[in-house]
Amino acid sequence: xxxxxxxxxxxxxxxxxxxxxxxxxxxxxxxxxxxxxxxxxxxxxxxxxxxxxxxxxxxxxxxxxxxxxxxxxxxxxxxxxxxxxxxxxxxxxxxxxxxxxxxxxxxxxxxxxxxxxxxxxxxxxxxxxxxxxxxxxxxxxxxxxxxxxxxxxxxxxxxxxxxxxxxxxxxxxxxxxxxxxxxxxxxxxxxxxxxxxxxxxxxxxxxxxxxxxxxxxxxxxxxxxxxxxxxxxxxxxxxxxxxxxxxxxxxxxxxxxxxxxxxxxxxxxxxxxxxxxxxxxxxxxxxxxxxxxxxxxxxxxxxxxxxxxxxxxxxxxxxxxxxxxxxxxxxxxxxxxxxxxxxxxxxxxxxxxxxxxxxxxxxxxxxxxxxxxxxxxxxxxxxxxxxxxxxxxxxxxxxxxxxxxxxxxxxxxxxxxxxxxxxxxxxxxxxxxxxxxxxxxxxxxxxxxxxxxxxxxxxxxxxxxxxxxxxxxxxxxxxxxxxxxxx
Ligand code: UD1
Ligand code: CA
Numbered sequence: 001x002x003x004x005x006x007x008x009x010x011x012x013x014x015x016x017x018x019x020x021x022x023x024x025x026x027x028x029x030x031x032x033x034x035x036x037x038x039x040x041x042x043x044x045x046x047x048x049x050x051x052x053x054x055x056x057x058x059x060x061x062x063x064x065x066x067x068x069x070x071x072x073x074x075x076x077x078x079x080x081x082x083x084x085x086x087x088x089x090x091x092x093x094x095x096x097x098x099x100x101x102x103x104x105x106x107x108x109x110x111x112x113x114x115x116x117x118x119x120x121x122x123x124x125x126x127x128x129x130x131x132x133x134x135x136x137x138x139x140x141x142x143x144x145x146x147x148x149x150x151x152x153x154x155x156x157x158x159x160x161x162x163x164x165x166x167x168x169x170x171x172x173x174x175x176x177x178x179x180x181x182x183x184x185x186x187x188x189x190x191x192x193x194x195x196x197x198x199x200x201x202x203x204x205x206x207x208x209x210x211x212x213x214x215x216x217x218x219x220x221x222x223x224x225x226x227x228x229x230x231x232x233x234x235x236x237x238x239x240x241x242x243x244x245x246x247x248x249x250x251x252x253x254x255x256x257x258x259x260x261x262x263x264x265x266x267x268x269x270x271x272x273x274x275x276x277x278x279x280x281x282x283x284x285x286x287x288x289x290x291x292x293x294x295x296x297x298x299x300x301x302x303x304x305x306x307x308x309x310x311x312x313x314x315x316x317x318x319x320x321x322x323x324x325x326x327x328x329x330x331x332x333x334x335x336x337x338x339x340x341x342x343x344x345x346x347x348x349x350x351x352x353x354x355x356x357x358x359x360x361x362x363x364x365x366x367x368x369x370x371x372x373x374x375x376x377x378x379x380x381x382x383x384x385x386x387x388x389x390x391x392x393x394x395x396x397x398x399x400x401x402x403x404x405x406x407x408x409x410x411x412x413x414x415x416x417x418x419x420x421x422x423x424x425x426x427x428x429x430x431x432x433x434x435x436x437x438x439x440x441x442x443x444x445x446x447x448x449x450x451x452x453x454x455x456x457x458x459x460x461x462x463x464x465x466x467x468x469x470x471x472x473x474x475x476x477x478x479x480x481x482x483x484x485x486x487x
Contacts, residue, residue: 006104007125008187009049010094012208013037013111014057014081019238025059026236027111028066032246033273033291036114036236037063038070046118047125049107050075053097055090057081086205087181088197095191102187108208110181112236115245120232121182124225128184133223135189135215137162138182140230148178148235149209151224159224160216162209166202177226179209180233189220249274265304279315297332311342314350328360331367349384362402366409378402379421383409389433391416408443 017026027037037054044052056063056078064078081093091108098106107125109116128136137159139151149162150172162179163172185193193211201207215222227233236242253274254267261280264270271289272278278296285304290296294308297315302308307324314332319325325342331350336342340354345362348354352365355372363377366384371377373390379402380394386407394405395418405419408427413419415433425431426443435449 005129006102007047007049007107008098008102008104009044009047009052009107009109010079010091011037011040011044011052011054011109011111012087012090012094012181013063014055014060014084014090014093015087015112016058016084017112017237021239025063028059028063029236029239029242031114031236031242032249034114035066037067037111039114040109040111040116041067041071041076043116043118043121044107044109045071045074047107047121051077051098053077053079053094054111055079055081055094057084057090086199086203087208088194088206088210091190091208092194092197092206095187095194098187104187106185106187106190108181108183108185110235113181113233114236115232115234115249116180116182117232120227120229124182125184127225128223131223132221134220135183135185135193135211136223136225137184137212138180138227138233139177139224140180140227140233141176142178142230143176145173145176145178147237149181150175151177151179153177153224158216159212159222161213162207164201164203164207164209180227181235182233183208183211185211189215193218303337343378377405380405380407380419382407383411383427385409386411386413388413389415389417393418395420 013027015026020026020029022029028035031039041052052075054067054076057080060080067076077097079093079097081090124138147165149164150168151159152161152163152172154160165173193214196214197206197210199206212222231248234241234245236245250271253272254264254270257272257278258264258267262278263283265284266286269287270284273291275292276290276294279298279300281298282296282300284302287305288302289307291309294311296313299316300313302319303321305322306319309326311325312329314330316332317330317334320337322339323337327344328342328346330336330348331352333350334348334352336354337356339356341359343359343361346360347364349365349367351368353370353372354360357374358371359376361378363380363382365382366386368385369382371388371392375388375392376394377388378394379396381404382388386409392413396402396405403421405421406424407413408425408429410427411425411429413431414435417431417435417437420436420438423437424440425437426441428444429441430446431437432446432448432450435447437447437449441447
């Protein structure tokens with residue numbers, strides 16, 4: 001940003017958001033995983049506006065909390081609009097938070113336009129400065145002008161006014177150029193124009209848009225900058241618009257990834273975050289969600305129906321049908337699933353096999369080790385080339401604390417073994433099936449813990465005979481009961 005003029009920003013976020021029909025303030029609804037207001041403020045942050053004032057009202061505390069959690073105290077101030085009396089009134093509340101001697105420019109954006117980019121806003125600010133206008137706004141040409149404000153131009157093409165859809169004549173409604181709701185104005189001009197606003201319109205509100213006509217009447221220069229990419233300026237007023245915007249973003253993300261060498265069996269069912277990085281020749285099957293910051297290497301195959309959040313996956317790993325993984329590292333050449341649940345803190349070093357119905361949590365599993373069927377491995381450190389048999393369970397929780405299980409390299413942990421933590425199994429240990437391990441097993445040992453097996457030859461026949469006899473007597477009894485029974 002050119003350092004010659006100071007820039008402040010006001011973000012309008014106090015509206016009721018009536019059309020969302022929600023207990024949650026509109027600007028806190030998430031677009032592709034991030035609240036709308038967070039996206040807008042991240043963009044504004046890139047412009048280096050100082051200060052940035054967020055006008056809050058309906059659900060203000062909640063909005064402030066989300067912003068404070070995400071940005072800390074960094075240059076963001078809040079203005080309280082007690083009643084939602086319109087965008088003009090909201091802007092007035094925002095300006096009141098600026099120091100009276102602030103003589104720079106004020107950028108105003110709506111909190112419900114989460115796709116606007118910093119690059120576009122930067123260009124807008126630069127255009128405004130070279131144009132020498134007192135007031136600039138961004139407009140867009142759209143096919144469906146819907147409920148946006150219409151841009152009225154005079155014969156010379158100068159913008160003379162904005163008319164809200166609710167107040168427009170049929171001829172004005174037919175116009176395709178709309179007001180995006182982004183303005184830039186010298187602080188003094190804005191202060192005095194806002195002072196002149198009157199709520200004389202169909203909605204009985206103070207319209208910020210009226211400052212255009214007011215500036216014109218005072219012979220201030222107004223400059224309308226037509227957006228190159230109208231999609232950036234979609235305002236979200238309903239859940240349907242939110243979903244439509246998100247699906248538009250998804251299409252763009254998927255197009256970019258496919259152009260970069262990722263195969264998608266059906267891009268319509270690939271839900272991938274903007275932050276995700278996916279390597280060359282990966283194959284994304286149907287119904288896959290890759291959320292948050294995921295780093296996926298080359299030639300990774302995700303068969304389908306996967307839910308992945310903040311995971312790192314090494315090259316050539318194969319995720320079979322139905323894998324859920326969160327905050328974990330999966331090394332290269334692994335084979336996961338079908339139906340595996342890798343919870344936070346799982347680290348698979350590489351060349352691992354995690355099979356169906358295996359759950360892991362805070363577990364480091366060394367190179368080449370496997371757990372192929374039906375296990376729970378929580379709070380565990382497992383060495384290299386160890387085989388965890390079917391149904392093995394780390395018993396990690398005593399009702400108060402979690403305890404760790406350590407297993408060495410090259411072990412064979414027999415099926416249906418329980419490891420009661422804290423417990424340690426050394427290298428090269430064989431644990432016989434069905435063991436309950438409660439004490440340390442030294443390296444190289446065979447460990448057995450099972451009840452002696454009792455065998456009673458021919459027992460089954462006797463058992464069945466006894467039962468058949470009982471069954472016959474029962475039937476007789478009930479038969480007699482029926483015949484002689486009372487009505
Ligand atoms: C507004 C513009 C319209 C433009 C559209 C772009 C006005 C009068 N109309 O209409 O010309 O085409 O945005 O998306 O400005 N807000 C407050 N306090 C209020 C009312 C609103 O803070 O009292 C905030 C809302 O939270 C929202 C923003 O201002 O973030 C826009 O308000 P909204 O009611 O959505 O205006 P639109 O009808 O969409
Ligand atoms: Ca809006």
